[in-house]
Structure formats: structure tokens, C-alpha cells
Amino acid sequence: MTRYELVIGLEVHAQLATRTKLFCGCATDGFGETPNSRICPVCTAQPGTLPVLNEQAVALAYQAALALECRLNPVSIFARKNYFYPDLPKAYQISQYDKPFSEHGRLEIRVKDLPARSIGLTRIHLEEDAGKLLHEAAGLTLDGSLVDFNRAGIPLIEIVSEPELRSADEAYAYLTALKEVIQFVGASRCDMEKGEMRCDANVSVRPEGSDKFGTRAEIKNLNSFKNVKDAIEHEFRRQTELLEAGGRVIQETRLWNAETQATVAMRSKEDAHDYRYFPDPDLVPLTAAPERVAALKSALPELPAAKRARFVAALGLSAYDAEVLTGDKALSEFFETAATAAPAGAAKTVANLIATEFLGKLNAEGRGAGAAPFPAAHLGRLAGLVAGGTLSSKGAKDLFSRMWETGKDPRALVSELGLAQVSDDAQVREWVRQALAANPKAAADLKGGKQAAIGALVGAVMKLSQGKANPAVANKLIKEAVQA
Numbered sequence: 001m002t003r004y005e006l007v008i009g010l011e012v013h014a015q016l017a018t019r020t021k022l023f024c025g026c027a028t029d030g031f032g033e034t035p036n037s038r039i040c041p042v043c044t045a046q047p048g049t050l051p052v053l054n055e056q057a058v059a060l061a062y063q064a065a066l067a068l069e070c071r072l073n074p075v076s077i078f079a080r081k082n083y084f085y086p087d088l089p090k091a092y093q094i095s096q097y098d099k100p101f102s103e104h105g106r107l108e109i110r111v112k113d114l115p116a117r118s119i120g121l122t123r124i125h126l127e128e129d130a131g132k133l134l135h136e137a138a139g140l141t142l143d144g145s146l147v148d149f150n151r152a153g154i155p156l157i158e159i160v161s162e163p164e165l166r167s168a169d170e171a172y173a174y175l176t177a178l179k180e181v182i183q184f185v186g187a188s189r190c191d192m193e194k195g196e197m198r199c200d201a202n203v204s205v206r207p208e209g210s211d212k213f214g215t216r217a218e219i220k221n222l223n224s225f226k227n228v229k230d231a232i233e234h235e236f237r238r239q240t241e242l243l244e245a246g247g248r249v250i251q252e253t254r255l256w257n258a259e260t261q262a263t264v265a266m267r268s269k270e271d272a273h274d275y276r277y278f279p280d281p282d283l284v285p286l287t288a289a290p291e292r293v294a295a296l297k298s299a300l301p302e303l304p305a306a307k308r309a310r311f312v313a314a315l316g317l318s319a320y321d322a323e324v325l326t327g328d329k330a331l332s333e334f335f336e337t338a339a340t341a342a343p344a345g346a347a348k349t350v351a352n353l354i355a356t357e358f359l360g361k362l363n364a365e366g367r368g369a370g371a372a373p374f375p376a377a378h379l380g381r382l383a384g385l386v387a388g389g390t391l392s393s394k395g396a397k398d399l400f401s402r403m404w405e406t407g408k409d410p411r412a413l414v415s416e417l418g419l420a421q422v423s424d425d426a427q428v429r430e431w432v433r434q435a436l437a438a439n440p441k442a443a444a445d446l447k448g449g450k451q452a453a454i455g456a457l458v459g460a461v462m463k464l465s466q467g468k469a470n471p472a473v474a475n476k477l478i479k480e481a482v483q484a
Contacts, residue, residue, distance in 0.1 A: 004205040004240045007213060008171050008232060009163035012178060013156045014188040015129070015196040016060045022128045022155035023051030023094065030150030031194045035134075043153035045090035050282050057126065057155035058286065059296060061101065064157055064187035065124045066297050068178075070105030078126075078283040082276045087131035087147050095127035095158075097277040101286060107161075107181070108305065109173040119174055120162035126286075129154040151195070157187070163202065163213065168232040175199065175225050176327070180304040183329040192223055199228050203235040205243070214239070215249040219256055219263055231256040235263055307332060315339065315347040324355060330369040331359075334376045341380025342387070349383040357400045374407045382410040394467045395419040423470040425477065428461070431469055432477045435460035447482045454478060 018028055024042035042049045065072060077099040080092040105121035131152040133145045159178065165171050179190045179197065190197040204216035217235060222228045234256075239249050254263040302310070304326045311322040325335045335354060339347040358379065362369060382399060385391040391399060391414065402413050414420050435457050436443045442460075445453035454475065461474040 002244070003208045004236075004243070005208045005210070006166055006168075006232070006236050007163050007204045007206060007216075008165035008167075009202040009216075010159075010161045010165065010171060010174060010228075011200040011202070012159045012161075012175070013129075013198045013200075014064070014159065014182055014190060016057050016155040016157060017186060017188050018054055018056050018060065018155055020054060021153035022054050022057050022126070023153055026153065028154050030148075033150060035146070035148035035150060038150040039152070043089070044149055051094065051280075053283065053286070054155060058101075060185075060187040061124070061126050061155075061157050062288070062293065062296050063185050063300060064159075064182055065102035065105065066293075067181050067185045067187075067300055067303055068105040068107055068121055068124070068159070070102035070121060070124055072102050072288045072293055073099065074288055075099070076101035076125075076286045076288075078280045078286070079277045080280050081127075083274075085130070086145070087133050087149075087152070089131065089149060089152060093128060093130060094280055094283070096125035097272070100125035101288065107174065107177055109170060109177050111167070111169045111173045117170070119164050119170075122160045122162050124157050124159050127156050127158060128152070129156050163204075168229040168236075171201065171232055172225050172229045175228060177304075180326065180329075184301055184304055184307075184332075186301070192225075195223065198223055201228055201232055201235075203232055203239070204249070205236060205239045215251050217249065217251070217263070218253050220253055220266065222256055227256055227258055230258070230261060231263060234261060238263065304332075311347075316345075317348060317351055321348075321351045321355065324359075325351060328369060334358075334369040334372065334379075337376035338378075338380035338383065341377035342383040346380075346383045346387040349387050350380060353379055353383055353386075353396070353400065357397065361404055373405075374403050378403055378407075378410055385410060385414060389423055389470055389472075390414065390420055392462075392467055392469075392471065420468070423473050425473065428465075428469050428473045429477050429481075431461045431464045432457075432474060432481055434464055436478070436481060443482060446478070 015028075020026060021028060021043055024040050026038050026040050026043055028038070030038035042051060062072060076096055078094055079097040081095045081097070082092040084091050100123045102124045103122065105124065106118050107121060108116050108118050110116045129151050131147055131149040133147055135145045136142065161174065165174055182188045183190050188196060192198075199222045201219045201222060202216045203219060204214035206212060206214040217239070219231045219235060222231055235254070242249060252268050253266045255266045256263050308319070308322040308326050311317045311325060312319055317325070326332050331354070335350060338350045342350050358372070362372070382396060382403065386393070386396045399410055399413055399417065399419055402408070402417060403410055406413070439457060439460055442453045442456040446457065457478050458471055458474050461469050461478070462471065
């Protein structure tokens with residue numbers, strides 16, 4: 001059998017985080033709201049209306065492009081992309097074609113322990129979103145489909161990669177890195193459940209060693225990173241099996257069915273000439289004024305890669321911890337606020353509490369870090385109580401649960417719940433005496449040099465103290481008592 005190489009290019013649409021649409025003053029918060037409640041004559045293409053470009057959308061798009069190391073073109077042009085579909089009220093989409101606002105960027109990705117790779121970005125361009133067709137509606141029997149124009153006209157950036165991805169894992173890593181950068185810049189919230197980030201995957205195969213691309217299939221509207229990965233893996237199998245059987249891959253648009261775990265043909269693939277692009281006569285060229293670009297560039301925040309490096313170098317975190325904490329902008333901000341409130345040197349303890357307790361609660365309740373039931377400083381203070389020996393690990397776990405339930409400051413809860421760890425030598429020595437008396441074999445084993453026996457004795461002390469004894473103090477006093 002011929003060995004085949006997978007070739008992937010991704011087209012990602014990200015909804016810009018503006019309050020209003022790209023060419024009118026309608027609000028962009030229409031997801032989940034009453035259908036057609038965020039519309040006006042402009043975004044529904046009533047006769048005689050004219051588009052007016054949203055300045056904030058341009059600023060966010062430029063910042064995303066700068067963060068992705070794209071070149072901003074001095075002048076870009078809006079074009080009309082003509083096609084006929086019920087959710088496109090104008091029968092064309094305002095987009096950019098041959099003169100986009102940015103080109104030739106790059107994004108570094110890393111797959112597991114493999115060396116980092118730089119993936120080229122062909123272009124990023126601005127465009128408006130279409131509406132949404134509802135083929136099913138709760139409580140209604142539909143003979144046809146309903147259309148909701150709340151989404152029509154919402155500003156998007158489309159980020160087109162070079163066909164340089166070579167595995168489904170690389171595609172997943174690319175999307176993860178891209179989402180991080182766009183979120184940290186503040187250009188988009190990238191909430192995939194709300195359709196704020198969507199992906200089309202262009203997938204082809206070719207014999208290994210060939211420099212000629214195969215015929216590609218485009219998989220449309222993938223709405224989760226897992227779906228992207230699964231769809232690419234399926235499409236690789238489908239195309240290689242087709243070629244091995246003597247068939248040929250045709251250029252087409254396909255849809256992913258997550259239930260059957262298969263792609264299905266949707267329509268033959270359109271080429272650019274099918275859309276009859278031409279410059280929109282109602283919109284002037286977009287000029288990237290150098291002073292405006294310089295101001296936007298200087299306002300860029302610290303990006304995820306730089307933040308990870310700082311967390312490792314300055315705070316002593318592991319590369320893994322740093323990666324987890326920068327996977328989401330709100331989580332990284334929560335961590336930094338908590339670490340600032342913690343004593344010097346306790347950042348690792350903060351990271352451990354986030355990994356073991358905080359993320360578990362967030363995931364169980366479907367919350368984001370920004371919706372935590374207590375301020376980030378409370379977690380920093382909890383870390384200080386652990387690092388300072390006031391709380392044992394079990395006490396910290398119990399106190400965290402009470403913080404989550406009540407939102408109270410951990411320092412108040414320590415006294416209220418009586419969870420303070422006991423480090424007083426006299427009290428711990430009494431528990432040690434009782435533990436040695438109750439466990440003579442373990443005491444004899446330890447005295448005979450079997451160091452593993454100390455675990456049972458420390459455990460006995462913790463049981464006698466109801467988890468309040470400081471384990472380090474107990475360990476020290478057990479050794480002193482056995483050697484006496």
C-alpha cells in the first residue's frame with residue numbers, strides 16, 4: 001500500500017468582542033435572545049440603507065493580526081461575496097477578498113513533547129456574519145425552516161492558515177494556541193457554544209514524499225476542537241481508502257456528523273469566481289494609519305507564550321502548570337491575582353489549589369474562572385495558610401469547600417470551623433506518645449531502620465488529632481521519640 005501524508009489547512013472564524021454589529025448599531029448580544037430582536041433596516045438589507053464601518057471592530061481585528069505577527073496592509077478593500085441563501089438578507093456578504101487588511105502571519109504550536117513548529121497564516125480578513133436558519137423549533141412542527149437575523153452583520157475575522165498542518169493533533173494544538181492568543185488580546189471571547197469561534201477544515205492526502213497537493217475536501221462549521229480532530233482523522237481514512245480502492249477524491253464541501261462519526265457530502269465546492277467578488281461601492285478603502293497601528297501595537301497585553309515563560313522563570317511553576325494556567329485568559333488573571341495576595345514563594349501552592357480544587361469545582365458546575373463564588377484574593381490567602389503551616393492539606397480541602405459554599409474569607413473560616421493545624425510540640429508529642437503505644441510493631445520496625453514504618457505512625461497521629469496535627473512536626477517528633 002502507498003503511504004499517504006495528511007495535509008490540513010484551517011479557516012477559523014472568530015466573532016469580534018464588540019457591543020454592536022459591523023455596519024450598524026444593533027447589539028451583538030442576540031445569542032439565546034428572542035429571534036429577530038437585534039435587527040434594523042441595515043442588517044436586514046432594507047432598500048436605501050447604507051453600511052457604516054464599526055471602528056472598534058477594526059481595532060480588535062488589527063490587534064489580533066499584530067499578535068499573530070501578520071503584516072498589516074496599508075490599504076484594504078471590502079468586497080461583496082455574492083451567493084443566495086435564506087439567512088443572507090442582502091444576497092451577498094460584505095467581506096474582503098484580494099486586498100485583505102492583513103497577511104503573512106505565524107503561530108507557534110507544540111504537540112505533546114515534540115519540538116515546537118511555526119505554522120504560517122495566509123491572511124486574516126474582516127467580514128460580517130450571516131443569519132441563522134432554524135430547521136427545528138421547540139414546540140413547533142415545521143414544514144420548512146425559520147430564519148433568525150440576530151447574528152446577521154456581527155463582525156468576524158477569518159484566519160486562514162497555510163496548508164502546513166500534518167496531523168489531527170497538530171490541528172488541535174493550532175486551534176488551542178490560536179484561541180489563547182485571540183482571547184488574551186481581547187479580540188474575541190471565542191465561546192464555541194455560542195458560535196463565537198467556528199472552524200472549516202480543508203483536508204487532502206498525498207503520497208509521502210510528494211510535493212504536489214491532493215484534491216481537498218472542506219469540512220464546514222466544526223464547532224468544537226474535538227469535532228475538528230475527529231473529522232480530520234475520519235476524512236484521512238476516507239480519502240486514503242478511496243484512493244487505495246482506485247477511486248478519486250473530488251473537491252467538495254462536507255459536513256461532520258458527530259453521532260455517526262463520519263463526514264457526509266453537502267455540495268460541490270465553490271471556487272472564488274463562483275462568488276463574483278467585486279469591491280463594495282458603498283464602503284471606502286480601509287487605511288491602516290501608521291500612528292493608529294503603533295498605538296494598537298503598544299496596547300497589546302502580555303501574550304500566552306510570554307506569560308508561560310514568566311510563570312516558570314519568576315514564580316517557579318512547572319511548564320505543565322504554566323500551560324494549564326494560561327489555557328484561559330480568565331483563569332490566568334484569577335491565578336495572578338491570587339498569587340499576588342499569597343505570601344512570597346507561595347505561587348506553587350496557589351497553582352496546586354487551582355489544579356486540584358478550583359478547576360474541579362468549575363468543571364463540575366460548568367462555570368468559568370470569572371464566575372467563581374469568591375474573589376481570587378481569597379484563594380491566595382488560603383494558599384498562605386497552607387504554606388505557613390496553619391492548615392494541613394486535608395484542612396485546606398475542607399476549607400476550600402466552605403469557601404465555595406459561603407464566599408467567606410478563609411481566615412475567618414479557619415477560626416469558625418476550628419481547622420487550624422496544630423504545630424505546638426507539647427500537644428503533638430502527646431499524640432505521638434499515644435500513636436507509638438498503640439502501634440508497637442511499627443515503632444519497633446522504625447527503630448530497627450525500616451523507614452517506611454514512619455508512614456503508619458504519622459497516619460496514626462493524624463487520626464488521633466482528627467487531621468489537625470502538623471505532619472512535619474509529627475514526623476520529627478516520632479523520630480526523636482524512637483531514637484531516644
